[in-house]
Amino acid sequence: MKPQQTLRRTGDFLAERFPVDKLNFASMVGKKEVPVHRLSWGYYLGGLALFFFMVQVVTGLMLLFYYQPTVSDAHASVEYITEHVPAGALVRNIHAWASSLMIASVLGHLLSAFAMKAFARPRELTWVSGALLLGITFAFGFTGYLLPWHQIAVNATKIGLQTIEEIGAYLPGQMSLWPAAIKEIIQGEATVGQATLSRFFALHVIILPLGIVAVLGAHLLSVQLHGMSQGVDDKPRRMEKFFPAFLLKDLSVWGVAFMILFVLGLCLPFESLFAYPLFEPYNPKGSTPDGIKPEWYFFWIYYPLELLPFWVILAGQGLLGVVLLGTPWIFRNTNRRTLQVLAVAAGLYLLVMTVFGETIYHLFKG
Amino acid sequence: MRAFFIPFRWTRLALACALALGAASPLQAYPEFQQSVVKTSRRAVNCALCHSHPDGPEGAAPGQIGRLTAAEQAELVRARAAFEPNAKPNSPILNAFGNHIVQSLGKRRFLELRLAPEQLAAALPKDSDLDGDGIADAEEYRAGTHPLLRSDGAPWLLFRANLQRNLPQILVVLAATLLGFYGLRHLLRGFAATAPNEEEEDLAAP
Numbered sequence: 001m002k003p004q005q006t007l008r009r010t011g012d013f014l015a016e017r018f019p020v021d022k023l024n025f026a027s028m029v030g031k032k033e034v035p036v037h038r039l040s041w042g043y044y045l046g047g048l049a050l051f052f053f054m055v056q057v058v059t060g061l062m063l064l065f066y067y068q069p070t071v072s073d074a075h076a077s078v079e080y081i082t083e084h085v086p087a088g089a090l091v092r093n094i095h096a097w098a099s100s101l102m103i104a105s106v107l108g109h110l111l112s113a114f115a116m117k118a119f120a121r122p123r124e125l126t127w128v129s130g131a132l133l134l135g136i137t138f139a140f141g142f143t144g145y146l147l148p149w150h151q152i153a154v155n156a157t158k159i160g161l162q163t164i165e166e167i168g169a170y171l172p173g174q175m176s177l178w179p180a181a182i183k184e185i186i187q188g189e190a191t192v193g194q195a196t197l198s199r200f201f202a203l204h205v206i207i208l209p210l211g212i213v214a215v216l217g218a219h220l221l222s223v224q225l226h227g228m229s230q231g232v233d234d235k236p237r238r239m240e241k242f243f244p245a246f247l248l249k250d251l252s253v254w255g256v257a258f259m260i261l262f263v264l265g266l267c268l269p270f271e272s273l274f275a276y277p278l279f280e281p282y283n284p285k286g287s288t289p290d291g292i293k294p295e296w297y298f299f300w301i302y303y304p305l306e307l308l309p310f311w312v313i314l315a316g317q318g319l320l321g322v323v324l325l326g327t328p329w330i331f332r333n334t335n336r337r338t339l340q341v342l343a344v345a346a347g348l349y350l351l352v353m354t355v356f357g358e359t360i361y362h363l364f365k366g
Numbered sequence: 367m368r369a370f371f372i373p374f375r376w377t378r379l380a381l382a383c384a385l386a387l388g389a390a391s392p393l394q395a396y397p398e399f400q401q402s403v404v405k406t407s408r409r410a411v412n413c414a415l416c417h418s419h420p421d422g423p424e425g426a427a428p429g430q431i432g433r434l435t436a437a438e439q440a441e442l443v444r445a446r447a448a449f450e451p452n453a454k455p456n457s458p459i460l461n462a463f464g465n466h467i468v469q470s471l472g473k474r475r476f477l478e479l480r481l482a483p484e485q486l487a488a489a490l491p492k493d494s495d496l497d498g499d500g501i502a503d504a505e506e507y508r509a510g511t512h513p514l515l516r517s518d519g520a521p522w523l524l525f526r527a528n529l530q531r532n533l534p535q536i537l538v539v540l541a542a543t544l545l546g547f548y549g550l551r552h553l554l555r556g557f558a559a560t561a562p563n564e565e566e567e568d569l570a571a572p
Contacts (some may be wrong), residue, residue, distance in 0.1 A: 065524060267528035
């Protein structure tokens with residue numbers, strides 16, 4: 001194919017995905033309609049993820065005023081926020097709860113969009129940007145976990161980074177050195193230390209937020225330009241106006257989510273759900289605490305990693321990445337019923353591994 | 367009856383040895399209690415439950431015996447001699463909960479409990495709540511959660527206690543949210559009502 005043809009086809013592809021003629025208030029808001037059917041609840045999950053992201057931005061900015069990203073002061077500054085700053089415990093707890101709820105919403109949004117075949121032409125790039133947002137959200141979780149600099153956080157991060165290095169053993173030739181180099185770039189020094197904390201902090205508060213704003217902007221623009229996908233094979237029961245009917249319902253869901261988040265933030269310390277009550281500052285001479293494990297949203301990969309050979313997990317992860325990014329093309333001709341079955345199966349897997357992962361692990365490992 | 371008396375004598379003997387060792391030895395830690403809590407709660411509990419340092423009293427880190435000043439060593443000696451309750455010990459190698467145990471029970475009763483560490487929770491005062499999180503220290507000890515951390519406790523008990531304490535604030539925020547939504551709903555409906563008119567005006571314009 002000639003370069004001119006490639007360029008033209010690329011231009012056509014993008015023009016269909018981002019129809020600039022619809023870039024006006026009437027198309028994106030005034031005339032936009034939302035189908036009403038049995039899976040309509042799925043349309044609210046994306047907005048919910050956006051709400052939790054906004055909460056993260058606001059509470060994160062508040063925490064920034066007091067947090068010190070140094071190995072000597074990080075833990076003390078978090079303790080200071082929790083114990084001495086007015087409403088500091090509330091803000092920090094809301095930040096912790098909203099991070100988990102944001103990841104849960106993004107996962108729910110991904111599965112419901114998959115079940116509704118919301119990735120079908122011309123929404124391929126909406127899906128791909130959504131998959132990227134999922135990756136960025138997980139990266140937020142991973143980088144944020146280290147920042148309090150306690151014994152569990154540092155040791156869990158060490159294990160996570162060590163996993164990257166282990167990939168090298170399965171790669172051929174010079175490529176086998178790449179994972180170790182990547183690990184060193186992330187880590188910044190021989191072991192997890194000040195350089196790592198500085199890099200994770202920079203990633204968590206600057207690089208990832210800039211990345212998510214860019215990708216989220218493209219994602220939301222695409223959603224508004226194309227409108228909501230049909231969602232079901234049958235004809236929708238009715239159509240409702242996006243503005244103000246759907247928007248008001250969306251805002252009602254935000255209101256409920258805010259109240260739940262506020263009550264959780266005020267009444268249930270996120271840390272109380274952990275099996276490690278003693279979050280003392282990281283001690284390089286201390287031993288790795290017993291039963292250390294990552295945040296709940298990594299259980300779906302963590303427990304299989306503990307039970308199965310590393311190469312199986314590696315191959316599975318690679319395959320999952322390809323399938324996730326290639327979904328619009330891989331499942332182009334798959335009907336919605338099959339997609340719904342697959343989405344339910346994936347959802348059940350996530351749920352079972354998150355809730356019963358440890359039990360399953362002990363069942364097999366004794 | 368015979369079976370009862372033999373262990374009883376052994377108990378006395380063990381207690382006498384423990385007291386003698388306690389007075390003579392510079393290092394003391396009672397892992398029986400930690401092991402008992404770990405067994406009953408199935409949580410990863412370390413020495414920081416009662417001690418100043420998570421690795422216990424032995425060592426030269428802050429909160430350990432090797433780092434004590436002369437004044438702190440004097441406090442330690444005084445705390446070790448607190449055999450009866452209410453002696454107001456202030457041992458520098460113990461945290462507030464550790465000192466609270468010695469204060470409530472006395473060193474003698476505490477050392478007796480080494481032989482039945484699972485009974486320590488029952489022996490502690492029922493109404494004491496050092497961190498003010500709404501869960502009694504004895505209950506926290508039994509559950510393996512930290513009696514000095516407000517953020518640590520059985521989740522449901524913490525939630526219930528905090529909900530009762532913060533109910534007025536929650537009701538105020540709920541009212542503010544409902545009122546805000548009420549106003550926003552009318553604002554958006556107002557915008558929506560004017561939007562078609564603007565469109566019509568655009569169409570009517572030459």
